Amino acid sequence: QSSESATTDTTEVTVILDWVPNTNHTGMYVAQDKGFYEAEGLNVKIIQPSEGGASSLIAAGQGDIGISYQEEITIARSKGIPVVGLAAIIQHNTSGFASPKDRNILTPKDFEGKTYGGWGSPAETAVIKAMMDKYDADINKVNMLNIGDTDYFTSIKTGTDFAWIYWGWTGIESELKNIDLNFIPVRDEYPALDFYTPVIIASESKIAAEPLLIEKFMRATTRGYEYAIQNPEESAEILLKAIPELDRELVLASQAYLSKEYQSDAPRWGEMKLSVWKDYADFMFNNSLIEKNIEPEKAYTNKFLPEQE
């Protein structure tokens, strides 16, 4: 952690993560380690939350910056919880449906007759249905099982065939474990599902009240992610130094993969497109995942991202 040499006007910033600290968050740990936050006069505290998700906590003022994902933000906004996306940490949705090779699941058609291990949310059902519909496959032939918090590798040993994973973490772990997987990326099958995950968020009131603070935070964070993009290995070490509990191999491999995915094909790191917000909101609305549609242009903003040098 950075030394607290900056004396007078350091501002405390609390960041609430979406999950346990992992390679998605590297940029922030880099910014902390390299003194980027300090340079902006910020003292950043990173907290791992409960299962609750960051959105309502951020809206409730229990934290300044949160990490969320597009689906959560969309649901939150449709319920009148005023949170706004500030940057997409990863440009494309790297999640998909993974299954051990021996289950022979090559396309969504093959989901039929298999057991899916999920966390029981209607959104999962909608996504799987959308992908299967393309192949005229019947979602009713999928055995949907709620496995809650159980990790992927145990779930496939205990009766499930496929699950929805992030390649950047679980997929990488499978490579380390030498478990051969078939992987069907969501965005390949259904472009409207190429949503942003994870996303940095803040509440509307925070943005209105302290735009300067947000700007400073985003400037430093951007530097952090840019550094991570260029120096995957060193960044991984920085994350490991901050969170020594993490598995070294996994972090190194994951970071190598993710550093290429942070910015990907976008003009700058973090930039989001209206079409992605609109398409996914429409998808959710059409599938009754939200009761009323949102105004996509209000759900996010790129204005706190620093201009390209």
Added chain:
Amino acid sequence: MKKFINTAKKSSALFTLGLLLLLWEKGVSWYEIPAYILPAPTQILDGLLKHHQLLIYHTSTTLLEAVAGLSLAVILALIIGFLLHNLRVLYTAVYPLLVFSQTIPLIVLAVLLPLWFGWGVLPKIIIIVLVCFFPIVISFLNGLDLVDPDQINLFRSMGATKWATFKMVKLPTALPAFFSGLRISATYSIMAAVISEWVGAQRGLGYYMTLQQKSFAIDQVLGAVVVICVLSFIMVKIVDLLNFLLMPWNRNQLVR
């Protein structure tokens, strides 16, 4: 007179509850707290009514699990209590481990159990039994130790078998303690069932709460909490009723 006092007692607790709810309601509207942070009691009630069919559906599952788990815990507690009481070797070897088992955080188990026992009803029942078994068996064992050794001597002098002595002397003596343990377990049974549903359930109040929570419906989450409290209360009352029915000789001591 006694009846009156009892009624006064009950209504006094209800009064406090009412007062708290009123303060809550007024506080929420006074400070303009948004519903996604803390809904007012009336909003929770609205939510309950709106979702009442769903809630009945999920509640029935949870209740079934709780009753099944509690019943199993009772049976196990009786059997293991009997064994531990009669085999002192077993007692010293197993009892400390039973105590140890209570220190394992349930949520960790909730995550690990499916690993070993799959996704069926088994891991759920294990969690409920683990929660409910302990208070019953401890109280039961304590109750069995309350037996007057002279009473045992009397039965020995009359040439009674060990089993006859257990049935006629020890079991009835241990019943009140057994029931006070069962009462505690009944209080926790619903909560345990809900926790067991945190992982790997397709229905039940725990599942319902997770879902509602993920969609920011705190009113529904708190609604489910209300249902849990009420169910727990009913479970306790059922135990009290059983207590009353099974111990006719003890009846006028039931008044609390």
Added chain:
Amino acid sequence: MKKFINTAKKSSALFTLGLLLLLWEKGVSWYEIPAYILPAPTQILDGLLKHHQLLIYHTSTTLLEAVAGLSLAVILALIIGFLLHNLRVLYTAVYPLLVFSQTIPLIVLAVLLPLWFGWGVLPKIIIIVLVCFFPIVISFLNGLDLVDPDQINLFRSMGATKWATFKMVKLPTALPAFFSGLRISATYSIMAAVISEWVGAQRGLGYYMTLQQKSFAIDQVLGAVVVICVLSFIMVKIVDLLNFLLMPWNRNQLVR
């Protein structure tokens, strides 16, 4: 002789534990169960040793929380026990609500509390106190009721004040019950602290366990469970020691 039996008792429980561990170790290697499903005890031990510095770091946080929460629970239980015992109105109005509070699943609270109380130490302490307070206050109240009314009459006949009677008669009489409640709370205190870290934390065993679980390191998760069990055991032993020190008149009854 007694000493010998005690040693035999303890070693008998240790023997069972050893046997179970051995079965586990052999079973895992016999059935070739992969470590990410069920690691062998030796693997867990390896993990413990590998992470021992980290574990000490996180354990110290959890232990501190547990001790703070438990202490607060004790203070609250003494104060509220005193008030409820002396003000019957309060007793009838508040007691049923206390019981009700026990039926709320902790995980729900762990999710909701940060929403209301933020990230400081407050929501953690609330959870620990909620778990630990109840057994102590219940036992304490029961203990206070054990006082012989004739003893009270005697003190009244000597013109003793209510406070003097409480201090000299009721408190010492209630102490054994108080300690048996405290023992239960001590057993649960570490577990409660771990759950309280579910609420959102930067360090502590709960935080560590979540991290390890999400990094697919079940051996480390189980290692943390071992640490929790051991800590809980130590907490209980500390309570037993306090019990021994604070009740010199009761000493030879401590043997279990």
Added chain:
Amino acid sequence: MAQIRLSSISKSIDGLHTLNNVTIEAAAGESVVILGPSGCGKSTLLNILAGLIPPDEGQVIIDGQDWTNRTGRVSYMQQKDLLLPSRTILDNVSIPLVLKGTNTKKSRTLAQQHMEEFGLLGFENYYPRQLSGGMKQRAALLRTYLFASDILLLDEPFASLDAITARKMQIWLKDFAHKHSCTIIFVTHDIEEALLLANRIYVLSARPARVLKEIALDDSANSTMVKEEILSILDSETGDTYN
């Protein structure tokens, strides 16, 4: 003139008529024994005399003053020793002094001076559970005596002792009362005990208790005859053996 006078006391407890117009007197230095069957209301009577409960009717007069429903004048010892298990013998017996405001150290010193006479010397730092029944009763007596040494109410103090130990305690108490000229009101259901200790015996009826007979015992009284008399009074009174 009587030092203690309970005049026309009546009392119902929980709707149960317990005392029916009971009048009892004791002169200074006298040992008065109240004898009555179990459950007749003897303890209730002493409770009233000690000021712990108010009578429905009647008055408690001590030294000419009205002490009805007021505590603090007389010392009262119940059937059980009621020693606090959490305190040593010395701390137990010094409780009345501490309650009256004497500091702990001084109370102990004062109490210590009586340990020998009560046969407790050397046991000051023992806990009650470490003593025999007789010793515990003597400790309770000492505590009673230290509260107020002139009037002692004793409610079946020796009922929990075995017959042989009880007899020794009775003899000790008789000597003690004589030496310190205390006024003693002694309640019992044991006729032998009453005969041994009393200057005067009040025989009470079964509940509701009323005074059946007042018997003065001077040196000329033949104890065997008095005993027969009391037995015949009680026999005709108690009625149904079966309840």
Added chain:
Amino acid sequence: MAQIRLSSISKSIDGLHTLNNVTIEAAAGESVVILGPSGCGKSTLLNILAGLIPPDEGQVIIDGQDWTNRTGRVSYMQQKDLLLPSRTILDNVSIPLVLKGTNTKKSRTLAQQHMEEFGLLGFENYYPRQLSGGMKQRAALLRTYLFASDILLLDEPFASLDAITARKMQIWLKDFAHKHSCTIIFVTHDIEEALLLANRIYVLSARPARVLKEIALDDSANSTMVKEEILSILDSETGDTYN
């Protein structure tokens, strides 16, 4: 010839020498009272006689047969009534019959026939806590009687009753024993009780108990003199009052 003979019984419990070469006999139909101070080992002696614990030395001979460390021959009633609170009076007293294999219904019918003699008629379906102390002791006596009607061991059966009730029970028991010509071994620390009930008294010493004196009470015996004799024996024996 003696029906019961305890010959040279010695016993240590937990390293505590309790019985020291005690020899006691009882002829058929005789009431033998064992009198001794509290804690001397009276109950231990009865436990040995009932076969509940083995003596270290000595033998239990009943009707010429060796019954050492064997239960089932004599009936045994302890100081406490030991009625099961979970059963009605009728069910309580029929327990010995049920334990011997008689079916429940028949046991009840058999037990019912004795309810009147034991003064329990009409209380068959009451629970023990609903009865007075005297009635509970009679129920316990009936249970004892129904197990074996010829030899009854009674361990301070009336010690928990108040003196007046106890006296009535003693008289009732005396008549009963006479009528049914039971052999009774009666343990007590109450001299009056011993004098009333006994054909013969064994006076035991303090622990370790040995027989200090055997006193036969025929009609010519002067009870006051016997009492004085026993008291003087015990007084010299018990030694230190303070423990």
